[in-house]
Each structure stands twice: as C-alpha cells, then as structure tokens.
Amino acid sequence: MSKIQGSAFQLKVWNYLKKIPKGKVCTYGDIAEYIGTKGSARTVGYAMNNSHSKDVPAHRVVNRKGLLTGKHHFDGTNLMQQLLESEGIEVIENQIQNLDSVYWDPTKEL
DNA sequence: TTTCTGACTCGAA
C-alpha cells in the first residue's frame, strides 16, 4: 500500500485530492481555501511535488482557467493531458474544455 | 533568523 505522510498541510491537500471523483478536476485556490489557508494556492502546488510518489492524482488539479499548469512536472509533454482524457475530460492545448462540466465544487457536492 | 523559490491568482497597462 502507499504511504501517505508529510506535513499537516500536505496531508490536507492530498486528502482533498483523493476525494475528487474520477472525471472531475479542481483548482489550487479552492483547495487552499478549503483546507483553511485561503490565498495559498501556490503552496498547494508546492505540496504536489511531494505527491509525485504518492497516490495523489495531481493531474486532477488545474489552475483557475482550467489550464494544465502542472503538466511540465509530469513525464513527457502530454502525460497529464492523457490522464485527464482517460477520465473523460476533454483537453485541448493544455486547457480543459467544458470546465464547468468537469469542475468538482466541494461546496456544492458536500 | 532572513532570503529565495514556486504546479497561483488578480488586476492593470
């Protein structure tokens, strides 16, 4: 099994990501706000670096515009896009299409 | 302790 350990901040981020349903995505800013550190969207992405060896689906996290800003941290140039498309998410030019349809809003779902 | 970096976001020019 996978070991999920790290700072409290990272644990919150990873736990949040694991709650995202398949075929859905979320943004850094909303995650930060949800875990209590509103405005620390950058720090959320920073925690993702450690998620590289975890079960955290970092590919489901995109920026506000639905742009795959973190794709450069994956292997290859379109791995992140392929992962998203595998879940039924349409991605064109590093940008998620139909963002409103694939965006998972915890404030509405929970 | 300070300083720097970054997978962010928004607003302005």
Next chain:
DNA sequence: CTTCGAGCCAGAA
C-alpha cells in the same frame, strides 16, 4: 492579444 507587478503562504538553504 501579451506582459508585468503585487499579494499570498509553505518549505528549503
């Protein structure tokens, strides 16, 4: 359209 600056916070050196 693009580019820049400021604000925000966690972690590393």
